[in-house]
Amino acid sequence: MSLTHAPAGAARQGSLRELNLALVLGRIAAAHRPPSRADLATATGLTRATVSAVVEDLLAGQLVSESDPAPRAGAGRPARGLVLADQGPAGLGLEVNVDYLAVCVVDLGGQVRHRTVHRADLRPVAPADALARLVELASEARDDAADQGLTLAGAALAVPGLVDDAGLVRLAPNLGWRDVPVPALLAEHPPLIEQVPGIPALVVDNEANLAALGELHSRPPGPSSFLHISGEVGIGAGIVLDGALFRGVRGWSGEIGHLPVHPEGRPCRCGGQGCLEQYAGQEAIVAAAGLARAELPADTATARLAELAEAGDADALRALHDAGTALGVAVASVVNLLDLDTVVLGGGYAALAPWLCPPVLAEIAGRVLTAAWSPVTVRPSTLGAEAAAVGAAGSVVRRIVAQPAGWLARSG
Amino acid sequence: MSLTHAPAGAARQGSLRELNLALVLGRIAAAHRPPSRADLATATGLTRATVSAVVEDLLAGQLVSESDPAPRAGAGRPARGLVLADQGPAGLGLEVNVDYLAVCVVDLGGQVRHRTVHRADLRPVAPADALARLVELASEARDDAADQGLTLAGAALAVPGLVDDAGLVRLAPNLGWRDVPVPALLAEHPPLIEQVPGIPALVVDNEANLAALGELHSRPPGPSSFLHISGEVGIGAGIVLDGALFRGVRGWSGEIGHLPVHPEGRPCRCGGQGCLEQYAGQEAIVAAAGLARAELPADTATARLAELAEAGDADALRALHDAGTALGVAVASVVNLLDLDTVVLGGGYAALAPWLCPPVLAEIAGRVLTAAWSPVTVRPSTLGAEAAAVGAAGSVVRRIVAQPAGWLARSG
DNA sequence: CGCTATTTGTTCAACCATTGAATTATTTGC
DNA sequence: GCAAATAATTCAATGGTTGAACAAATAGCG
Numbered sequence: 001m002s003l004t005h006a007p008a009g010a011a012r013q014g015s016l017r018e019l020n021l022a023l024v025l026g027r028i029a030a031a032h033r034p035p036s037r038a039d040l041a042t043a044t045g046l047t048r049a050t051v052s053a054v055v056e057d058l059l060a061g062q063l064v065s066e067s068d069p070a071p072r073a074g075a076g077r078p079a080r081g082l083v084l085a086d087q088g089p090a091g092l093g094l095e096v097n098v099d100y101l102a103v104c105v106v107d108l109g110g111q112v113r114h115r116t117v118h119r120a121d122l123r124p125v126a127p128a129d130a131l132a133r134l135v136e137l138a139s140e141a142r143d144d145a146a147d148q149g150l151t152l153a154g155a156a157l158a159v160p161g162l163v164d165d166a167g168l169v170r171l172a173p174n175l176g177w178r179d180v181p182v183p184a185l186l187a188e189h190p191p192l193i194e195q196v197p198g199i200p201a202l203v204v205d206n207e208a209n210l211a212a213l214g215e216l217h218s219r220p221p222g223p224s225s226f227l228h229i230s231g232e233v234g235i236g237a238g239i240v241l242d243g244a245l246f247r248g249v250r251g252w253s254g255e256i257g258h259l260p261v262h263p264e265g266r267p268c269r270c271g272g273q274g275c276l277e278q279y280a281g282q283e284a285i286v287a288a289a290g291l292a293r294a295e296l297p298a299d300t301a302t303a304r305l306a307e308l309a310e311a312g313d314a315d316a317l318r319a320l321h322d323a324g325t326a327l328g329v330a331v332a333s334v335v336n337l338l339d340l341d342t343v344v345l346g347g348g349y350a351a352l353a354p355w356l357c358p359p360v361l362a363e364i365a366g367r368v369l370t371a372a373w374s375p376v377t378v379r380p381s382t383l384g385a386e387a388a389a390v391g392a393a394g395s396v397v398r399r400i401v402a403q404p405a406g407w408l409a410r411s412g
Numbered sequence: 413m414s415l416t417h418a419p420a421g422a423a424r425q426g427s428l429r430e431l432n433l434a435l436v437l438g439r440i441a442a443a444h445r446p447p448s449r450a451d452l453a454t455a456t457g458l459t460r461a462t463v464s465a466v467v468e469d470l471l472a473g474q475l476v477s478e479s480d481p482a483p484r485a486g487a488g489r490p491a492r493g494l495v496l497a498d499q500g501p502a503g504l505g506l507e508v509n510v511d512y513l514a515v516c517v518v519d520l521g522g523q524v525r526h527r528t529v530h531r532a533d534l535r536p537v538a539p540a541d542a543l544a545r546l547v548e549l550a551s552e553a554r555d556d557a558a559d560q561g562l563t564l565a566g567a568a569l570a571v572p573g574l575v576d577d578a579g580l581v582r583l584a585p586n587l588g589w590r591d592v593p594v595p596a597l598l599a600e601h602p603p604l605i606e607q608v609p610g611i612p613a614l615v616v617d618n619e620a621n622l623a624a625l626g627e628l629h630s631r632p633p634g635p636s637s638f639l640h641i642s643g644e645v646g647i648g649a650g651i652v653l654d655g656a657l658f659r660g661v662r663g664w665s666g667e668i669g670h671l672p673v674h675p676e677g678r679p680c681r682c683g684g685q686g687c688l689e690q691y692a693g694q695e696a697i698v699a700a701a702g703l704a705r706a707e708l709p710a711d712t713a714t715a716r717l718a719e720l721a722e723a724g725d726a727d728a729l730r731a732l733h734d735a736g737t738a739l740g741v742a743v744a745s746v747v748n749l750l751d752l753d754t755v756v757l758g759g760g761y762a763a764l765a766p767w768l769c770p771p772v773l774a775e776i777a778g779r780v781l782t783a784a785w786s787p788v789t790v791r792p793s794t795l796g797a798e799a800a801a802v803g804a805a806g807s808v809v810r811r812i813v814a815q816p817a818g819w820l821a822r823s824g
Numbered sequence: 825c826g827c828t829a830t831t832t833g834t835t836c837a838a839c840c841a842t843t844g845a846a847t848t849a850t851t852t853g854c
Numbered sequence: 855g856c857a858a859a860t861a862a863t864t865c866a867a868t869g870g871t872t873g874a875a876c877a878a879a880t881a882g883c884g
Binding site: 012045254255262329332334338340369 | 421424425427428431432435456457458462574582635637651653659660661663664665666667668670671672674675682683685687741744746749750751752753780781782785
Binding site: 422423424425428448449450460461463464484486487488489490491492 | 828829830831832833834835836841842843
């Protein structure tokens with residue numbers, strides 16, 4: 001999903017307009033204040049005539065709308081500001097996780113226009129039933145969105161596991177799913193999405209990937225390359241390079257939880273030894289802090305840990321320090337390998353960041369060859385627990401902004 | 413360097429032609445046998461009329477030439493085959509390494525048309541003097557290329573160290589270079605390159621990166637995403653993702669030599685502990701095999717090691733097995749992180765691959781979560797010792813093929 | 825040998841999107 | 855109330871692709 005979308009095959013005449021639609025819309029999306037047509041002309045290098053023509057298409061397609069003129073000093077005809085439409089296409093974000101279902105709707109501007117979180121232990125629930133509940137929530141979201149003038153143009157579903165290109169969930173260990181054909185199961189319910197050329201009706205992806213995308217598009221805009229680590233029961237990472245998620249050859253990148261941090265250490269359920277997950281996974285931290293007996297939901301355990309650390313509990317502090325050190329070893333590997341300058345701690349790690357960041361930074365400083373010249377930032381995620389659902393919905397609208405021609409060409 | 417080159421800013425009318433020039437030329441470059449204009453039309457989706465017009469430009473610019481008609485069964489006017497020109501633009505590849513200088517010229521088709529290797533210990537030589545010697549070799553190469561009808565359209569220099577965007581060699585430890593302003597030093601010599609819009613006259617890059625590019629463009633074409641590991645005194649990796657080299661935020665990606673494989677292990681000169689280089693670097697292997705006293709050039713030491721292993725020497729075999737295991741731990745990390753399916757062992761590792769591959773594969777099998785579904789291939793590099801120089805020259809011509817408009821628009 | 829079918833490559837008018845200059849629209853400042 | 859300034863639109867011209875018609879060159883067949 002690159003921002004400058006080159007036509008896959010032949011560059012035909014229409015491609016020119018497609019490219020410029022994307023260029024102008026992208027500028028409108030990236031601007032801090034509503035730009036005028038003249039602003040867009042100077043920013044893009046197109047002539048005012050072309051910008052006017054392009055904007056006319058965008059207005060007709062409900063992708064942008066004109067806003068009140070931005071006040072400007074000096075003489076001259078006042079400009080008409082252009083903003084992303086708050087009515088028109090929107091993205092549906094879905095998430096199935098271990099202890100909740102989440103649904104949200106995000107508009108073109110990235111605003112969350114609808115949000116539902118349904119807490120429940122999903123482990124004992126059959127995949128088809130879990131998805132049926134999700135569809136019910138999504139249906140309500142669709143109606144709410146329609147009342148606000150929004151049309152759902154695509155959906156993305158986040159799951160805590162490995163997903164292949166076709167949307168088949170190969171393995172979601174903490175959820176107990178194995179080879180679940182999500183698209184087929186969802187196809188049995190009435191469709192909620194208006195089919196738009198170029199926008200897939202449903203994308204299924206790893207939760208860590210989509211949470212990273214959520215972080216990428218959160219405001220204020222951060223760096224375009226970073227590592228986003230989701231510290232849940234498992235540890236997953238989303239790798240964002242140059243503003244695009246890197247999925248790997250088969251879409252299974254980011255398995256940072258199984259980087260070996262003690263190659264001859266504790267055996268891991270993956271078959272390896274000394275994997276990061278065994279030292280910095282949520283269960284490992286909780287056990288090391290002496291909270292093993294507390295059979296609490298994951299997020300409660302994290303909160304309890306943060307409380308203890310806040311209060312200065314020695315066991316909790318030591319557990320967090322050790323986990324941070326292990327995490328730092330793995331992060332140093334990633335930074336050495338990919339030369340990233342930003343690491344975001346998300347999921348359960350976000351709340352624990354005050355205690356995890358120092359040891360992580362210490363390991364980076366000691367192990368990264370280039371750290372002296374180029375400091376690495378480690379910071380908590382700005383999005384909350386439902387980052388993946390928001391990122392999922394955001395990925396849909398981002399795609400519309402990057403390729404507006406599909407939406408404009410739709411039949412409806 | 414993406415193959416489908418989208419215009420950075422505005423899509424103007426000329427962009428269409430630029431895009432289609434690149435599209436058609438790219439098809440010609442990728443084809444197994446010389447395609448006809450009609451073949452190109454069906455392959456690209458353009459009309460035959462457009463292809464004819466585009467090809468006319470390419471012929472006029474000496475980027476392609478017509479070949480003998482390829483024999484075809486059935487009736488019809490015989491096609492005229494199109495091949496990349498063996499006269500016209502070419503790329504100059506340069507390499508400064510610890511114990512040799514290398515220069516080569518590669519034509520559009522990827523053929524090496526000139527090659528010089530000058531063996532000498534460069535460590536005691538001042539950077540300016542080393543570069544002066546290199547320029548001398550390059551000058552001869554330019555003359556030889558000119559005799560063959562080739563024009564040097566750009567150059568790339570490989571160095572075994574960290575290079576920043578401006579071509580400044582920040583640190584080349586094994587060469588003893590530090591903050592060497594290569595472009596400024598080379599600018600003091602008469603230029604060898606015809607300035608071409610869009611093609612930088614000189615690119616300076618890490619040796620491991622350029623060797624990976626060489627592997628990417630070697631024949632027969634391999635996968636478009638892989639990890640290329642250069643095992644010299646240091647261990648560097650080039651990461652190729654979707655046919656493009658991934659350089660990292662500042663161009664310092666691939667420092668695989670400093671992935672921690674034994675986090676509390678031997679101290680490394682980078683400041684960390686237990687880095688891969690301490691267990692699988694050339695000096696470490698040689699020492700472990702009991703060859704420490706032999707003060708031989710690096711490539712000779714590797715050859716000796718291979719001889720011993722071939723003869724069944726127990727020390728050598730154990731040293732190689734241990735090094736392969738350490739390498740496997742690091743490679744498993746990379747594969748878990750990036751989901752690559754191919755790992756190429758280059759540089760000094762190429763000759764040792766028969767003994768390194770098995771332990772590497774064993775570690776991957778044990779540590780990579782997805783290895784069961786998707787086998788990972790580990791194989792030696794197909795290019796020889798001067799892979800980096802060939803890759804450097806290849807990166808220049810590859811850029812011309814990806815963006816032919818610049819060459820066509822040149823004054824000459 | 826000649827005719828037809830077939831495939832390649834070119835020519836040409838039409839079309840589409842961008843361009844650049846001229847024009848209209850709307851405000852500020854004097 | 856008028857000139858200057860900025861925003862946006864209109865319109866003939868231009869560059870590039872399109873699609874169909876046409877010319878070129880060959881194999882197969884009678």
